[in-house]
Amino acid sequence: MNAQPVIQLQNIKKIFLTEDVETSALDNINLSIEPGEYVAITGPSGCGKSTLLSVMGLLHSASSGTYILNGKEVTGLGAVEQARVRNRDIGFIFQAFNLISDMSAFENVELPLTYRSDLTKKQRHELVDAALAQVAMTERRKHYPTQLSGGQQQRVAIARALAGSPRVLLADEPTGNLDSKNAQLTMELLDTLHGQGSTIVMVTHDPRFAERAGRQIALFDGKIVEDRQYRAVAPTPIAATVA
Ligand SMILES: Nc1ncnc2c1ncn2[C@@H]1O[C@H](COP(=O)(O)OP(=O)(O)O)[C@@H](O)[C@H]1O
Ligand SMILES: [Mg+2]
Numbered sequence: 001m002n003a004q005p006v007i008q009l010q011n012i013k014k015i016f017l018t019e020d021v022e023t024s025a026l027d028n029i030n031l032s033i034e035p036g037e038y039v040a041i042t043g044p045s046g047c048g049k050s051t052l053l054s055v056m057g058l059l060h061s062a063s064s065g066t067y068i069l070n071g072k073e074v075t076g077l078g079a080v081e082q083a084r085v086r087n088r089d090i091g092f093i094f095q096a097f098n099l100i101s102d103m104s105a106f107e108n109v110e111l112p113l114t115y116r117s118d119l120t121k122k123q124r125h126e127l128v129d130a131a132l133a134q135v136a137m138t139e140r141r142k143h144y145p146t147q148l149s150g151g152q153q154q155r156v157a158i159a160r161a162l163a164g165s166p167r168v169l170l171a172d173e174p175t176g177n178l179d180s181k182n183a184q185l186t187m188e189l190l191d192t193l194h195g196q197g198s199t200i201v202m203v204t205h206d207p208r209f210a211e212r213a214g215r216q217i218a219l220f221d222g223k224i225v226e227d228r229q230y231r232a233v234a235p236t237p238i239a240a241t242v243a
Pocket of ligand 2: 050051
């Protein structure tokens with residue numbers, strides 16, 4: 001296990017151009033995230049949280065600056081290579097779950113793995129089974145998203161994010177569409193995954209949830225205004241060794 005940071009952002013800027021309006025969504029972000037960290041990103045609406053997570057997840061590219069993922073610069077990668085890295089190294093969890101409605105829970109979890117040429121069908125199915133078991137959704141693996149509660153859909157989405165043992169799980173307001181009980185269950189699941197060694201970056205505007213992370217980063221107007229470490233990182237990162 002190498003000790004290099006999972007994520008290094010250096011002087012990252014993101015400017016959105018829409019008609020006559022220029023928005024500086026990220027303004028000179030410098031940030032390093034170590035394996036096994038659990039980081040909460042907080043700040044008011046519109047301050048750049050989702051943009052920051054999208055840059056980390058290679059869903060958006062930065063306007064300028066350098067992004068190093070697992071020691072490898074990914075800033076200038078072409079679309080195909082970027083998609084490959086994203087699929088292999090990043091697990092994304094969205095507020096709106098983003099499951100595909102005409103696929104079962106099993107098929108949703110399997111989908112990103114089907115783009116992985118290094119896995120046989122048998123290996124793929126084993127990874128899906130393991131991920132569904134991890135989120136306690138084995139019994140509902142044949143259900144379609146509309147047949148599942150919001151909390152269950154989010155658990156399937158988490159299984160999809162973690163099935164391929166990504167280097168980092170990125171969660172954008174994962175409890176935003178859930179009632180308080182399911183929000184609590186989702187947070188407990190993230191705690192468990194962190195305890196098992198997953199590196200997690202979670203956007204939340206709920207201070208109670210932010211407090212569960214070992215480190216809190218506050219954004220304001222696209223800038224980091226606070227970066228506080230509370231707890232040491234988890235002892236044994238396993239996320240990268242399961243495959
Ligand atoms: N695709 C986009 N096109 C234009 N402006 C955008 C886009 N995405 C985000 N923005 C702007 O960037 C700023 C940061 O947005 P966002 O990262 O979504 O904030 P947060 O997630 O903290 O609410 C906002 O001013 C928003 O309007
Ligand atoms: Mg957002």
